[in-house]
Amino acid sequence: MSQWLSAGVIALASVGAAWADEPSHAEGRADEHAASPALVSQLCRIDVKGDKKDQWMRLPTQQSSATQHHLGVRGKSLDYTATAGTLIVRDDEDKPIASIGYVAYTRREEKGGAARPITFAFNGGPGSSSLWLHMGVLGPRRVVVSDPDPTPPAPYRTLDNEYGLLDRSDLVMIDPVGTGLSHAVCDHKDDEFWGVDPDIDSVSRFIAQYLSDNNRWTSPKYLLGESYGSTRAAAIVNYLRERRALAFNGLVLISVATDIEAIFAELPGNDRPYAVYLPAYAAVAWYQHALPNQPAALEPFLAEVRAYAMGPFAAALLKGDALPDAERDAVVDKVHEYTGLSAEYLKAANLRVSENEFAHELLKARRLTVGRLDGRFTGPTPDPRAKETDYDPQSSAISAAYAATFLDYYHGDLKFGQGSTYRTTNFSIGEKWKWTHKTGRGEQPIVNSGVDLAEALMKDAGLKVLVLNGYYDLATPFSATEYVMTHLGVPPAVGARITMKYYEAGHMMYVHPPSIAKMKSDLDAFIGSTAGSNR
Numbered sequence: 001m002s003q004w005l006s007a008g009v010i011a012l013a014s015v016g017a018a019w020a021d022e023p024s025h026a027e028g029r030a031d032e033h034a035a036s037p038a039l040v041s042q043l044c045r046i047d048v049k050g051d052k053k054d055q056w057m058r059l060p061t062q063q064s065s066a067t068q069h070h071l072g073v074r075g076k077s078l079d080y081t082a083t084a085g086t087l088i089v090r091d092d093e094d095k096p097i098a099s100i101g102y103v104a105y106t107r108r109e110e111k112g113g114a115a116r117p118i119t120f121a122f123n124g125g126p127g128s129s130s131l132w133l134h135m136g137v138l139g140p141r142r143v144v145v146s147d148p149d150p151t152p153p154a155p156y157r158t159l160d161n162e163y164g165l166l167d168r169s170d171l172v173m174i175d176p177v178g179t180g181l182s183h184a185v186c187d188h189k190d191d192e193f194w195g196v197d198p199d200i201d202s203v204s205r206f207i208a209q210y211l212s213d214n215n216r217w218t219s220p221k222y223l224l225g226e227s228y229g230s231t232r233a234a235a236i237v238n239y240l241r242e243r244r245a246l247a248f249n250g251l252v253l254i255s256v257a258t259d260i261e262a263i264f265a266e267l268p269g270n271d272r273p274y275a276v277y278l279p280a281y282a283a284v285a286w287y288q289h290a291l292p293n294q295p296a297a298l299e300p301f302l303a304e305v306r307a308y309a310m311g312p313f314a315a316a317l318l319k320g321d322a323l324p325d326a327e328r329d330a331v332v333d334k335v336h337e338y339t340g341l342s343a344e345y346l347k348a349a350n351l352r353v354s355e356n357e358f359a360h361e362l363l364k365a366r367r368l369t370v371g372r373l374d375g376r377f378t379g380p381t382p383d384p385r386a387k388e389t390d391y392d393p394q395s396s397a398i399s400a401a402y403a404a405t406f407l408d409y410y411h412g413d414l415k416f417g418q419g420s421t422y423r424t425t426n427f428s429i430g431e432k433w434k435w436t437h438k439t440g441r442g443e444q445p446i447v448n449s450g451v452d453l454a455e456a457l458m459k460d461a462g463l464k465v466l467v468l469n470g471y472y473d474l475a476t477p478f479s480a481t482e483y484v485m486t487h488l489g490v491p492p493a494v495g496a497r498i499t500m501k502y503y504e505a506g507h508m509m510y511v512h513p514p515s516i517a518k519m520k521s522d523l524d525a526f527i528g529s530t531a532g533s534n535r
Contacts, residue, residue, distance in 0.1 A: 003421065008066045044096060044186035060099050060185040062088050065416040068108075071140050078138065079108045080166055084416035086181060087213070089205045097188050101181040101204045102416065103130075103142060104214075105171045117169035117220040117249070117531045120207050122176065124228025124257065126199065127429030129179040129422070131406040133226055133254075137510035137519060138165050139173070141404040141413070147511050148376040150397040156405050163510070163520040168527045169222060172210060176232075177202055178426045181417055195434030196447045200235045208244050209238070220531035224252040227476060234258045234449040235437070237463065238456040247460055250530045251453075252523070254468045255507045256481040259448040260435065263480050265354045267446075271317040273480065274352050278309035280477030281358055282338045284375030287472055290340035290362055298504075299469065304336050316349065321469065355474040356388035369393055374506025375472040400510060454488040455495060466526045468519065473507040496502040499526070 044059055064085030071078050083104045088096050107116060121138055122130050135143045135158075142161035145151040165171050175182045177193035184190045193202050211217050225233030230253040230383075240246040257263060265273035282305040285291050286298055295301040316323055316331045332346045341353065341361060349357070359370040364384055371377030371394035379393030401423050411418050437447035440455065457463055467485060469478035485498055503520045505512035510519055 025201075032056040053528070060088055060096055062086055062099075063416075066413060067413065067415055068412075069140065071164075071166060073159055073160070073164070075169050076167055078167060080412055081106050081108055082140075083197065084410065084414040086210060086224040086352035087206060088185065089202055089209060091205075091318065096185045098177050098184050098193065098202055098220045099182060100202070101175040101417075102206070102210070103139075103173045103410075104210075105166050107166060107170060110479040111283075114216060114219055117167055117210075117222060117527055118175060118216050119169045119222040119252075119527075120172045120173065120210075120225055121224040122174045122203070122229045123226050124231070125179070125430060126176075126194070126228050126433045127179060127426045128228070129175045129424050130154075130173040131180075131424055132402060132508065134173045135402055135406045136305065136508060137161075137163060137516055138171055138224075140164050140166050141409055143401050145398045145511055147513065148371075148374065148378075148394075148397070150379075153400070154404060156401045158405050158409065163516045167522065168524055169531075170216075170219075174203060174206060178429045179423050181420055181422055191432055192266075194429050194432050194448075195202045196235070196385075197434075200232060200239050203232060204236050204239050204243070208240065208246060218433065220249045220527075221246070222246050222250045222252065222527065225255070226254040227257050230254065230256045230476075231258055231260070231447060234456075235447075238452040240461055241456055248463060250526055251267040251463065251465045252468070252526070255470060255473055256467060256478040256484060257476045258450040258453060259480075259487075260446050261448065262484055263476055264470050265352065271352070273318075273354075274317055276311050276483045277353075277474075277477055278313060278335070278338065279305045279353060279469070280375075280396050280474055281341075281353075283471045283478075284358075284370060284474060285338070285340040285362060286339075288363060288370065288378075289378055292337060292340065306482075307337075308334060308338070309479065310483075313351075321525065354388065355477075359392075359474060360386060360389040370474075371395075371397075371506065372474045373508065374470065374511070375474055376506060376512075394506065398508075408454065426506075450484055450488050453486070454490050457488070457490055457494050464526070464530050466522065467498060467500045468509065468513075468522065469500065469502050470506040470509040471502060471504055473509075475507050478502060 002501055042362060062085060066081055066083045069080055069082055071080060086099045086101050091097050121133055123132050135141065140161055141158050144157040144159060144198055176199055177184060178190045182224045184192060193199055223233045225236055233251060233253060237248050237251050261267060261270055261272065262276060263273055279302050283298065283302060286295065286301060300485060316327060331351060332343050335341065335346055335351065336343050345361060355372055359372050360381065362370050363378060364381060367381045367384060368378045369381045369389045372389065372392045374394040377397055378395040379396060410422060412417060435446045437444045437449065439451045441451060467481060469481055471478055485500065488495065503509035503512065503515035503518060505515040509515040
């Protein structure tokens with residue numbers, strides 16, 4: 001399930017790890033009573049199976065590298081400090097539990113630095129590092145990729161990012177445990193953090209501790225998450241509000257996956273996704289000129305498809321096996337008109353086509369597979385006889401460029417992590433992820449952090465939400481997001497604090513030059529309207 005959520009799944013996973021801040025073992029062993037108080041204060045206990053005595057290791061230490069830089073953007077000149085490092089996250093008893101990697105960018109000013117907004121950001125997966133948002137749109141350097149064609153092999157090109165956040169907000173990119181250089185410490189294991197709730201807890205602890213360590217509690221604060229990162233972010237705003245009385249000025253959700261059941265049709269008996277997929281399928285078919293009668297403009301066409309998807313199509317799906325043949329045939333004809341999929345295929349699929357099946361089937365006659373993360377991308381179809389695609393042409397087109405340019409930048413310009421393996425994507429996390437989530441309404445078997453978002457919006461009158469959607473995203477369809485955001489169960493006045501924006505691109509809309517410019521404008525306007533005076 002998890003391997004399909006995020007832009008972060010698009011790189012090859014790094015194998016093995018050598019940690020930059022791995023603690024060294026203390027010499028010898030000591031049982032709990034023999035160790036002196038002075039020694040114990042410098043050590044943490046680790047469990048060794050079959051060993052009757054406690055074993056100790058030195059407390060992990062934080063590492064960092066601060067470098068000074070200059071950026072000229074849109075006629076403005078600014079100096080900033082980039083800090084690449086690790087922060088030791090502690091539990092409620094102040095015992096170390098994890099070393100979490102980050103890259104922070106802070107604008108250098110003579111005074112008033114704490115009044116500047118600060119944005120915490122991450123990708124998703126689960127199992128993705130933050131390099132995609134980092135090098136794609138938010139950071140001061142940006143990788144140039146071809147769009148929507150495959151990016152040629154190295155050497156790759158990076159440039160000063162005129163669309164980044166630094167002119168509006170300081171920025172902290174976070175790598176959750178098991179990604180980047182982040183890992184568990186002392187007697188904890190990485191997989192303890194590989195679940196909805198422990199992930200929310202550890203990232204929340206990082207944010208609160210970073211604010212304390214850097215005297216930023218009074219700064220306007222923003223949280224930004226992409227894909228599964230939106231699942232995490234929607235829960236964190238409520239988690240920190242409840243436990244630390246920490247209020248965010250704004251929450252930015254990119255390519256939303258808050259309600260997992262709304263976007264995973266593979267779950268048995270779950271018909272809801274098929275209806276909310278339909279407008280996104282129509283958008284991709286329109287872009288690829290695969291429709292039997294091609295409409296002239298996208299948005300009027302989508303308005304028509306939305307109405308049908310939430311009306312007659314949803315009603316037909318709800319009838320299940322009791323759907324009359326005549327009605328089935330009428331629905332098949334209409335879905336063919338809106339998606340370009342053949343009537344024969346739709347009948348064989350019983351009107352229920354997953355996004356991977358759609359990506360495989362739409363252009364199969366041309367021996368092409370459509371990108372799942374971005375339906376504008378296409379690639380050769382390895383096996384036309386297969387039921388669904390087994391790769392994503394968008395991932396294949398851009399992954400190497402993102403990974404290579406980030407690692408070169410991280411080790412070179414930021415002077416950090418040399419001699420260590422930075423895990424761009426850790427697929428083991430997705431394989432072991434625990435999807436249950438506890439809320440005030442009980443435990444969910446599969447997370448829907450829209451419940452958390454609704455509670456945060458109800459109880460924090462100052463919180464505003466910006467939602468960014470790509471029309472051609474099949475992984476987290478814009479139409480599914482519309483459904484989720486209109487089913488939070490909040491009063492209209494509360495729901496009015498959610499703003500939806502759309503881009504003629506996919507999951508990572510920032511790979512599309514016109515969309516990254518629009519995204520910058522939308523983010524600037526959002527921060528400007530919620531942060532007060534912005535330096």
